[in-house]
Amino acid sequence: MKPLKRIVENFEPHFAEGGKWRKYWPLFDGFATFLFTPGHATHKGAHIRDGIDLKRTMSMVILAMVPALLFGMYNVGYQHFLALGEQAAFMDMFLYGMWKVLPLVVVSYGVGLGVEFVFCIIKGHQINEGYLVSGMLIPLVCPPDLPLWMLALAVIFAVVIGKEVFGGTGMNILNVALTARAFLFFAYPADISGDKVWISGVSNQVVNGYTGETALAQFAKTGGDVAAMGGQSFASQADFLWSGFIGLVPGSVGETSTLAILIGAAILMLTGIGSWRIMASVTLGGLAMGYLLNGFSGIFPDNAYLAIPPYYHLIFGGFAFGAVFMATDPVTASQTPTGKYIYGFLIGVLAVIIRVLNPAYPEGMMLAILFMNVMAPLIDHYVVQGNINRRLKRLNVATHG
Amino acid sequence: MSTETIAAVKERKPLFTAKDRKLITDPLDDDNPITVQVLGICSALAVTVQVKPALFMSMGVLFVLIMGNLVVSLIRNLIPSRVRIIVQLVIVAALVTVVDQVLKAYAYDVSKELSVFVGLIITNCIVMGRLEAFALANKPGPAILDGIGNGLGYSFILLLVAVVRELFGSGTILGFPIIGEWALNLGYKHNGLFVLPPMALVIVGVIIWVQRSRNQKLIEAN
Numbered sequence: 001m002k003p004l005k006r007i008v009e010n011f012e013p014h015f016a017e018g019g020k021w022r023k024y025w026p027l028f029d030g031f032a033t034f035l036f037t038p039g040h041a042t043h044k045g046a047h048i049r050d051g052i053d054l055k056r057t058m059s060m061v062i063l064a065m066v067p068a069l070l071f072g073m074y075n076v077g078y079q080h081f082l083a084l085g086e087q088a089a090f091m092d093m094f095l096y097g098m099w100k101v102l103p104l105v106v107v108s109y110g111v112g113l114g115v116e117f118v119f120c121i122i123k124g125h126q127i128n129e130g131y132l133v134s135g136m137l138i139p140l141v142c143p144p145d146l147p148l149w150m151l152a153l154a155v156i157f158a159v160v161i162g163k164e165v166f167g168g169t170g171m172n173i174l175n176v177a178l179t180a181r182a183f184l185f186f187a188y189p190a191d192i193s194g195d196k197v198w199i200s201g202v203s204n205q206v207v208n209g210y211t212g213e214t215a216l217a218q219f220a221k222t223g224g225d226v227a228a229m230g231g232q233s234f235a236s237q238a239d240f241l242w243s244g245f246i247g248l249v250p251g252s253v254g255e256t257s258t259l260a261i262l263i264g265a266a267i268l269m270l271t272g273i274g275s276w277r278i279m280a281s282v283t284l285g286g287l288a289m290g291y292l293l294n295g296f297s298g299i300f301p302d303n304a305y306l307a308i309p310p311y312y313h314l315i316f317g318g319f320a321f322g323a324v325f326m327a328t329d330p331v332t333a334s335q336t337p338t339g340k341y342i343y344g345f346l347i348g349v350l351a352v353i354i355r356v357l358n359p360a361y362p363e364g365m366m367l368a369i370l371f372m373n374v375m376a377p378l379i380d381h382y383v384v385q386g387n388i389n390r391r392l393k394r395l396n397v398a399t400h401g
Numbered sequence: 402m403s404t405e406t407i408a409a410v411k412e413r414k415p416l417f418t419a420k421d422r423k424l425i426t427d428p429l430d431d432d433n434p435i436t437v438q439v440l441g442i443c444s445a446l447a448v449t450v451q452v453k454p455a456l457f458m459s460m461g462v463l464f465v466l467i468m469g470n471l472v473v474s475l476i477r478n479l480i481p482s483r484v485r486i487i488v489q490l491v492i493v494a495a496l497v498t499v500v501d502q503v504l505k506a507y508a509y510d511v512s513k514e515l516s517v518f519v520g521l522i523i524t525n526c527i528v529m530g531r532l533e534a535f536a537l538a539n540k541p542g543p544a545i546l547d548g549i550g551n552g553l554g555y556s557f558i559l560l561l562v563a564v565v566r567e568l569f570g571s572g573t574i575l576g577f578p579i580i581g582e583w584a585l586n587l588g589y590k591h592n593g594l595f596v597l598p599p600m601a602l603v604i605v606g607v608i609i610w611v612q613r614s615r616n617q618k619l620i621e622a623n
Contacts, residue, residue, distance in 0.1 A: 147588060149588075150590075153592075161603055161606075161607075165606070165610060183594060186593055186594040186597060187592040187593050187594035187595075188590055188592070188593065189593060190590075191590070
């Protein structure tokens, strides 16, 4: 640590007031405070300052994502070799997946941080670490074979239009990572949805009868007959459910494993960084709507999605990932505790509605969260207003009664 | 009174005074109907998927603006102020009908593409806005210039948005391929988002952003 600190201190005068690289101070400051605790101290008044600043908060979220990332790498390889019908060792699968996923991560960070640096230098702001988390979330919600230039475009769009135009980190209305995904979804639908993109490296050489659709779509199509599911058949529904829970199903890089996501959720909840209120209410909302729609499955037998058992929604697709890592984004979620319950519940409800009633939009979770991001300030407004009215009434009773 | 006329005769008035010129140049930048007054957004989203319909739409609005301004300005002293909106509407509707019929006669495919949006020029806030704000209170000459200026300001933004959307959405401009086969073979794909209306809103937003960062006059104090 010592030599590193000396390097940072040696460079500081060049970037400080009057130095030759003064213009790039935000760049230096960003790196220096990333490595070491910032030297700011409170000067006036009595303030309690927590030792944990935004960078440490963000690092915690990254840490929570690591299980999903590692499992995602393994699963990309696993699905690849499974679809080709080849046997492969654990390390082969992992290395194949890593080879596919790492470029996504590198491009996402490189492009995103580049855009942030440019904006910070133009505006003379401090570099904010908001992109640290978004940069990791974006590759995790992309299919493994996504062309890198598309990813780069999506990142630029998300950071500039989703965040910087509103004033940078902490000012954005929409979740940056989901903005990137929405951009991809509407701009290049063939590369991020459908049945050809979820398994890496097999678009040209699919094994006979193998369909690479997402697990939920296959399940609905075959009417829950897991033995008939293309290529990857399961002995029983419990078996299918279990591999969905572990995450050995095709999908975006980081969202398949509910188990890995739950580990992340535990980290976020224990450190108090992710809101358990939101996670719980999203789950509750999804289940409630799932059971409600499931009740109609007898009346409308044509819609196969109605017949899906409600808890399947929690396990397959991006539901769990969205609930834990996306919906809890402190900037775009509701701020008030009551608002968080409402916000989360409606995300769950909307996600299941979109999934079941409009299979043309396979990723209901993304659209549900983005929609509720927009509604979050409104929810907060009414919660705060309701509280004010309640207290006013109490005040009036106290003074007049 | 008499001294004024003499003064006017003495220094010969140029064809376009600085004030006249401002009537045309102001709506192009400082007072652009779309990016500054934020009017006519609806058609800017609807007809800008490709350049060709945007071009015809621009010409239609330009025509209606100039003629509407002229006619209203000519009869401005005859219009009772309580029914002026109705009178303006009748004039605009008549002009729009002319545009619609001409398009149907000479550019049928474009007219089909523009469909309802030609008729909706009537409700374009820019047209009614100029009639109310300018033509009713000014002489025919300046009114025509104002119509030209605002029509061009509208067209400029419309075409800018349309060029960007057609180029990235379908790789062509006015139907001519710009992004060739070689790019597609390299793995380039047309961006489906640019074909969707929300992207037009984003592009207009970016234009406003760029304009405001260049033009200090537009920055509001708050």
